[in-house]
Amino acid sequence: MMIKIKTSKRLFFLLLPVLFLCQSAFAATPVKPTIQVGSYHCPPFVIKHDDGTYSGLSILLWERIAEQLGFQYSIKDLGLKELLQAVSTQEINIGISCLSITSERELILDFSHSFYETHLAIAVKKQGYLASVKNIATNKHLLTVLGFVFAAAAIVGAVYYLLEHKVNEKLYSKSSRRVRLIEGFILGLLFITKGPFNYFEFKTLTGRVITVILAIATTLFIASVTAVLASTFTLGLLSSDIKGPNDLANIPVGAKETSTSSEFLTNHSIVHRTYRDTNQLLQALEANDVEAIVADDAVLKYLIKKSKEKGEYEDLIVLPYQFEKQNYGFAIEDKSQYAEQLNRALLKVRKSPEWRQALHEYFAEK
Known part of the structure; x- marks a missing residue:
């Protein structure tokens, strides 16, 4: 019996260092932190599916960050107002969706680095064709441009009329002074809208010199007017x-x-x-x-x-x-211990081919 007791004690003392090492190993194993995440449906950044799963750009970004940092997490569905409130009161650790970084929100919570840049936009409902015609016809910008064109045509036509109407029967073929004035205006309008006439169409030296000068000016003028009119008609056809x-x-x-x-x-x-x-x-x-x-x-x-x-x-x-x-970022609780790690991981994911491919898939025009 004494021999068995001595053997047991000897075995115990031999195993004691092993038990101590095992205990130390378990104690040294880091426990993965569990992060409470809040989100809301905001395609294509957060897409909540009928089965309760999530996808989207923000979700992809967060999943890759969580993998790098060894985070466990659970996602809670909240509205925008509730999400911001929950992060500010530290009921949740992070909010992910299409959250714009603003100075007002920075007063109650922190943000990660920006991961996407956009801007505000206006959406409308298209109207019918008659509304489109009305929009074009009543467009103040268009009417201003047309008024300028007609005024310029009248001035050019008047200058050429004074110089040429007595000596140029080809351009001023009618005997009536009133009709010749109309011919002068038509000449000016064609000059402004179509470009300069042939140099040899004019008989006087002054007329020819003015033609050369206007040839340069009207080329730029026509290009500018064409661009303005094209833009105006395009916007008019948007029916808004x-x-x-x-x-x-x-x-x-x-x-x-x-x-x-x-x-x-x-x-x-x-x-x-x-x-x-x-x-x-x-x-x-x-x-x-x-x-x-x-x-x-x-x-x-x-x-x-x-x-x-x-x-x-x-x-x-x-x-x-x-x-x-607008710059999108993750909303994080004030003075979060994970902020620096999260930002470093975020920047790393943004440089990855997977992120660039995701951007292409969601935003490429098809």
Whole structure:
């Protein structure tokens, strides 16, 4: 019996260092932190599927960051207002979606580095062809350009009339002075819109010298007028009287609640209706509850494009005006211990081929 006891003690002392080493090894193994994540549906940055799973650019970025840093996490679905509040009160550690970095939000929480840049945009519903013709005919910019063209034609026509009408029967073939004045105006109009006449069409030396000078000036003038008219007709065919954010003041406008779009409209004293999410915003525009909506350009274009692929919202368009730049970032709790690690991982993911490919897949025109 004594031998067995001595053997047991000897075995215990032999195994003791092994047990100590094992305990130290387990103690040294880092426990992966669990991050509480909040998000909301905002295609193509966060797309929540019917089965409760998520995809999108922001989700991809966060997944790769979590992999690099060894984070475990759970995602909680929240509205924009609730998400910002939850991060500011540290109920959740991070908010991921299409969150614009603003000074107002920086007062209550922190942001990661920016990972995507866009701007605010205006979406409207196209009208019919008669409305398009009306928009073009009443366009103040177009009327100003046409008035300038006719005034320039009258001046050029008058100068050539004074110089040439007595000696140039080819250009001024009628005997009536009134008709000759009309011929002079037509000459000036052709000169302005079509370009200079042949040098030898004019009999007087002064007329020929002016022709050479105007040949240079009208070439630039015609190019400028053509560009202005093309732009005006293109915008007119968009069937919208809205030429920028200042035109929103006198029409019903919608924006997402608590969004930078709503803040922009409020700061510019533009009364507007607010909606919980962008889908409700698009529905309101489609139903003519509002005449225009303001939201982030990237989000609007993606949602309208995807809707048109399904045969929905076919009359909705995003106007070609850029204003109020937006930079997206992750909302993180104030003085987060993970901020530096997160930013370093974020910058690394942004340089990866996978990220560039994802941008192409979501935003490439098809």
